Amino acid sequence: DRVEDIIPENHIAHYDLNKLHSTAEAALNKEHVLILTPMQTFHQEYWDNLLQLTYPREFTELGFILPRTSSGDIALSKLEAAVKKVQTDKKNQRFSKITILRQNSAGFDKLMEKERHALEVQKERRSAMASARNELLFSSLGPKTSWVLWLDADIVETPPNLIQDMTSHNKAVLSANVYQKYYDDQAKKVQIRPYDFNNWQESDTALELAKQMGDDEILVEGYGDLATYRALMAYFYDATGATNAEMNLDGVGGGCTLVKADVHRDGAMFPTFPFYHLIETEGFAKMAQRLNYDIFGLPNYLVYHIEETNT
Amino acid sequence: DRVEDIIPENHIAHYDLNKLHSTAEAALNKEHVLILTPMQTFHQEYWDNLLQLTYPREFTELGFILPRTSSGDIALSKLEAAVKKVQTDKKNQRFSKITILRQNSAGFDKLMEKERHALEVQKERRSAMASARNELLFSSLGPKTSWVLWLDADIVETPPNLIQDMTSHNKAVLSANVYQKYYDDQAKKVQIRPYDFNNWQESDTALELAKQMGDDEILVEGYGDLATYRALMAYFYDATGATNAEMNLDGVGGGCTLVKADVHRDGAMFPTFPFYHLIETEGFAKMAQRLNYDIFGLPNYLVYHIEETNT
Numbered sequence: 234d235r236v237e238d239i240i241p242e243n244h245i246a247h248y249d250l251n252k253l254h255s256t257a258e259a260a261l262n263k264e265h266v267l268i269l270t271p272m273q274t275f276h277q278e279y280w281d282n283l284l285q286l287t288y289p290r291e292f293t294e295l296g297f298i299l300p301r302t303s304s305g306d307i308a309l310s311k312l313e314a315a316v317k318k319v320q321t322d323k324k325n326q327r328f329s330k331i332t333i334l335r336q337n338s339a340g341f342d343k344l345m346e347k348e349r350h351a352l353e354v355q356k357e358r359r360s361a362m363a364s365a366r367n368e369l370l371f372s373s374l375g376p377k378t379s380w381v382l383w384l385d386a387d388i389v390e391t392p393p394n395l396i397q398d399m400t401s402h403n404k405a406v407l408s409a410n411v412y413q414k415y416y417d418d419q420a421k422k423v424q425i426r427p428y429d430f431n432n433w434q435e436s437d438t439a440l441e442l443a444k445q446m447g448d449d450e451i452l453v454e455g456y457g458d459l460a461t462y463r464a465l466m467a468y469f470y471d472a473t474g475a476t477n478a479e480m481n482l483d484g485v486g487g488g489c490t491l492v493k494a495d496v497h498r499d500g501a502m503f504p505t506f507p508f509y510h511l512i513e514t515e516g517f518a519k520m521a522q523r524l525n526y527d528i529f530g531l532p533n534y535l536v537y538h539i540e541e542t543n544t
Numbered sequence: 545d546r547v548e549d550i551i552p553e554n555h556i557a558h559y560d561l562n563k564l565h566s567t568a569e570a571a572l573n574k575e576h577v578l579i580l581t582p583m584q585t586f587h588q589e590y591w592d593n594l595l596q597l598t599y600p601r602e603f604t605e606l607g608f609i610l611p612r613t614s615s616g617d618i619a620l621s622k623l624e625a626a627v628k629k630v631q632t633d634k635k636n637q638r639f640s641k642i643t644i645l646r647q648n649s650a651g652f653d654k655l656m657e658k659e660r661h662a663l664e665v666q667k668e669r670r671s672a673m674a675s676a677r678n679e680l681l682f683s684s685l686g687p688k689t690s691w692v693l694w695l696d697a698d699i700v701e702t703p704p705n706l707i708q709d710m711t712s713h714n715k716a717v718l719s720a721n722v723y724q725k726y727y728d729d730q731a732k733k734v735q736i737r738p739y740d741f742n743n744w745q746e747s748d749t750a751l752e753l754a755k756q757m758g759d760d761e762i763l764v765e766g767y768g769d770l771a772t773y774r775a776l777m778a779y780f781y782d783a784t785g786a787t788n789a790e791m792n793l794d795g796v797g798g799g800c801t802l803v804k805a806d807v808h809r810d811g812a813m814f815p816t817f818p819f820y821h822l823i824e825t826e827g828f829a830k831m832a833q834r835l836n837y838d839i840f841g842l843p844n845y846l847v848y849h850i851e852e853t854n855t
């Protein structure tokens with residue numbers, strides 16, 4: 234029941250998508266995982282964390298997309314050096330494939346940030362991010378991919394069994410809870426705080442707000458201007474609760490989100506245009522729902538976003 | 545300025561999507577074309593027509609998706625034999641890659657056709673087709689693809705320079721006019737008639753109809769129950785007109801439609817759910833428009849759909 238290429242010497246590849254599975258026992262079943270990362274900055278901590286993941290590398294593929302800006306140039310050369318090192322090292326330690334893409338669509342221009350109202354900037358930024366994610370997804374998803382792990386380039390700490398842990402829930406879409414470690418000057422120690430507010434459950438208020446919006450307006454979570462009263466997973470973290478506790482979600486972020494490849498293959502992508510007044514990863518979640526998939530989050534399963542004093 | 549793999553021996557592939565072009569001189573610029581065909585039945589005439597296309601095969605990739613039904617089994621074995629023949633023949637006559645997928649999503653069950661009202665059946669069929677197209681697209685589009693030609697398995701006659709002709713228009717989305725040849729018993733000769741009514745320009749009437757529809761209702765072109773007054777490209781054929789005449793379109797069919805790969809990479813797929821009350825290829829056209837692409841058709845550029853006495 235393995236998915237095999239036939240007659241590859243003649244450039245014929247034959248795959249039965251019906252025999253391609255995404256199960257709770259991904260590693261055991263040798264399911265291929267594609268880790269996708271849009272990368273504006275190369276953080277060594279991200280890379281070190283990636284290398285400590287225990288999912289078998291022979292079944293792990295990596296895909297990166299970098300903006301064609303000067304920060305993208307810098308990130309690219311660092312990424313290339315890191316990638317070259319691991320892929321020329323011991324054969325059994327290599328990833329099955331690494332794709333590095335330079336982005337076609339315009340990256341978000343940092344200079345604009347001060348000139349414009351934050352919410353407006355946020356819309357453009359999210360739309361640019363959606364384009365980058367789509368380019369990466371459409372170019373790298375293959376007929377052997379069982380799972381896609383969206384992992385942002387500034388996620389610097391995750392459990393080593395991240396992929397095994399998350400696949401074991403066997404969900405179509407599943408988000409980890411993205412927190413941040415910071416040094417608390419008063420308490421004089423490292424503390425944690427919620428970071429990503431894109432993982433949420435829908436509220437009647439937000440639906441009501443959306444109804445009153447013009448066709449092309451979007452509702453971005455995490456902006457004070459609009460009180461949505463959505464239930465944000467970031468606030469559902471319970472330090473004493475089971476790490477495998479699940480909650481239903483309606484919107485997700487892209488920080489650390491696992492997706493069954495079939496969800497994307499059925500058409501779920503990252504809308505750059507308002508889709509039910511949502512874009513990017515939140516629009517993706519809505520699209521997955523329209524394709525009849527259920528979305529979940531793990532409120533007590535924490536991964537950490539980098540803390541940068543200067544962005 | 546060519547797009548190249550680097551260090552492929554280490555499974556690292558590096559692509560600059562910004563240097564990947566889709567131009568009016570596709571063959572000259574060695575642009576890769578991916579021909580995608582959902583296939584329920586293998587028609588020898590389709591295959592023979594495909595083999596007579598003059599676009600360089602070294603830049604032509606093929607992708608097929610077949611339903612997992614008994615008719616899919618039959619088509620698969622015929623397709624495999626045909627594919628094997630060409631890919632083991634002279635090296636310089638081989639296609640650069642051929643991917644054959646067996647569909648995961650349920651194919652449309654022919655048995656239901658008689659039991660249900662035609663419009664209802666049409667909706668289910670179009671939705672199943674959309675799933676098949678998405679599975680094929682997401683699994684086969686690669687970082688080197690410049691163009692995607694959607695070519696149905698029952699298109700049996702096209703000009704040999706189809707790809708050069710169509711790419712020369714340099715449009716984001718461009719549909720040929722799908723006609724059918726048939727034997728006219730009265731005139732005692734072969735005549736032609738319009739076949740595909742999914743290539744159309746929007747009308748105020750259709751927009752008005754859509755406005756009055758429930759959120760989940762769809763508007764399928766070509767069904768008598770609903771007079772949409774859309775301008776159907778099928779009726780704009782002028783035997784005396786220039787074959788390169790263009791017209792704006794708002795909806796397209798999948799019979800013979802050329803798409804710049806960037807349109808798909810930006811996220812345009814085939815909605816299985818109502819998107820502006822449209823699904824499948826018509827929904828794709830709307831999505832391409834939402835991504836700011838313009839859509840065109842070639843009313844005088846004819847390709848032919850098979851005529852089958854049974855089916």
Ligand SMILES: Nc1nc2c(ncn2[C@@H]2O[C@H](COP(=O)(O)OP(=O)(O)O)[C@@H](O)[C@H]2O)c(=O)[nH]1
Nearest residue numbers: 271272273274298299300340341365385386387
């Ligand atoms: N390819 C690409 N990646 C980007 C761009 N902007 C940000 N990123 C990356 O996308 C991810 C999310 O962006 P970030 O600014 O961290 O968003 P935030 O954490 O939600 O504020 C990170 O991995 C960034 O490195 C861009 O313009 N192009």
Ligand SMILES: Nc1nc2c(ncn2[C@@H]2O[C@H](COP(=O)(O)OP(=O)(O)O)[C@@H](O)[C@H]2O)c(=O)[nH]1
Nearest residue numbers: 582583584585609610611651652676696697698
């Ligand atoms: N993979 C797949 N292909 C299909 C299925 N049904 C039809 N097709 C193919 O999809 C294309 C369009 O279908 P067809 O029935 O000819 O549509 P029509 O010409 O618009 O009536 C043709 O190439 C068919 O062979 C299906 O269930 N799965």
Ligand SMILES: [Mn+2]
Nearest residue numbers: 385387388538
């Ligand atoms: Mn971030």
Ligand SMILES: [Mn+2]
Nearest residue numbers: 696698699849
């Ligand atoms: Mn047909």
